Amino acid sequence: MSFLYILSWVSTVIHIVFITISIAAGLYYIAELVEEYTQTARKLITLMISTTVFVYIMFMFFDDLPWSMILCGFAAQIFHGIIMTNFPFIRFLSVPFIGAAIFLIINHILAFQFFTSIYYPFVQVLAYFTICLWMVPFALFVSLSANDNVLPTTINDSMGSQDVVTNYFTRGKKQGLLSLFNYAKDSLLPTRSKKSF
Structure with missing residues (x-):
C-alpha cells in the first residue's frame, strides 16, 4: 500500500465535506430567495409543474413508458397544483400534501421496477x-420556510373573524418544517416523566 493511496482517501473525504457544505450553502441561499420573492417562486x-405535465404528455407519444407511471405522474402534478393554490401556506396534514407524498413514493416504486x-x-x-x-x-421542500415569514394578506378564517392580524395570531399554529419535526417528536418518541424527589 502506497502513501498516495492513503492520500487519495483523505482527499476524497475532503471533497465530500466541501461538496456537502456547498450544497447546504446553496440550499440556504435558495431558501432565502424564496422567502424574499414568494410570488416569483410561486410562478x-x-x-415547473406545467413543464412536468408537458414531459408526461410527450412520453405518451414518443416513449413506451407504462401507463401506470404516466398516470401516477399526472396525479402527482394535480396534487402539486392544488398545493400551489395556497402557496406559500403549505399544510402538512392536508389531503393534497399527503396525496402528493403518496404518489411520489408510488411513482418511485413504479420507476424502479420499470428501469x-x-x-x-x-x-x-x-x-x-x-x-x-x-x-x-x-x-x-425548499419553499417550506417561506410560510413562516410571510405576513397575512387575506382573511382565511372559518370562524368568521374580520380582523386579519387577530386571525393570524389566534390561529396559534405554525405550519412550517419545524412544526412537523416537533409534531413527530411529540407523537412518535416516548416521553419521560421527571422524578420528583
Whole structure:
C-alpha cells in the first residue's frame, strides 16, 4: 500500500465535506430567495409543474413508458397544483400534501421496477428521476420556510373573524418544517416523566 493511496482517501473525504457544505450553502441561499420573492417562486414552481405535465404528455407519444407511471405522474402534478393554490401556506396534514407524498413514493416504486426490467442508459434514467420526480417536490421542500415569514394578506378564517392580524395570531399554529419535526417528536418518541424527589 502506497502513501498516495492513503492520500487519495483523505482527499476524497475532503471533497465530500466541501461538496456537502456547498450544497447546504446553496440550499440556504435558495431558501432565502424564496422567502424574499414568494410570488416569483410561486410562478417558477407553477412553471415547473406545467413543464412536468408537458414531459408526461410527450412520453405518451414518443416513449413506451407504462401507463401506470404516466398516470401516477399526472396525479402527482394535480396534487402539486392544488398545493400551489395556497402557496406559500403549505399544510402538512392536508389531503393534497399527503396525496402528493403518496404518489411520489408510488411513482418511485413504479420507476424502479420499470428501469430495472428494461435497460435505459443511466443519463436517461437520471433525467426521468430529476425532471419528473424530484424537481417539483424539491422546489416545494425548499419553499417550506417561506410560510413562516410571510405576513397575512387575506382573511382565511372559518370562524368568521374580520380582523386579519387577530386571525393570524389566534390561529396559534405554525405550519412550517419545524412544526412537523416537533409534531413527530411529540407523537412518535416516548416521553419521560421527571422524578420528583
